[in-house]
Amino acid sequence: MRKQPKSQTISFIKKGAAFLLAAEVFAFAGCYYVYHRMNTDRDFRYYMKNNYPFALEGFYSVGEFFQSKDQTRKIDSNIWAVQHNQVSDTKVTPALAENRDS
Numbered sequence: 001m002r003k004q005p006k007s008q009t010i011s012f013i014k015k016g017a018a019f020l021l022a023a024e025v026f027a028f029a030g031c032y033y034v035y036h037r038m039n040t041d042r043d044f045r046y047y048m049k050n051n052y053p054f055a056l057e058g059f060y061s062v063g064e065f066f067q068s069k070d071q072t073r074k075i076d077s078n079i080w081a082v083q084h085n086q087v088s089d090t091k092v093t094p095a096l097a098e099n100r101d102s
């Protein structure tokens with residue numbers, strides 16, 4: 001039996017599928033990196049607040065959805081208010097701030 005050469009269409013589909021899979025892996029890795037930074041770095045959250053507020057709002061919404069007692073938004077706004085000499089109606093407790101940074 002003689003081997004038939006692969007059609008170019010099948011070869012094109014396989015390469016396209018491999019490319020799409022690689023693109024999805026890189027996109028997932030990028031999203032995880034940004035989420036991890038937002039979850040662990042308050043300064044990065046402040047940067048996101050100033051430049052990409054929709055992304056920060058999504059981050060807070062996801063956190064509050066999965067953990068209804070999540071106070072990250074409140075703690076961040078209180079600390080940013082104190083850092084930027086703004087008046088806040090609630091006080092920042094150092095214990096809450098230290099626990100959230102870790």
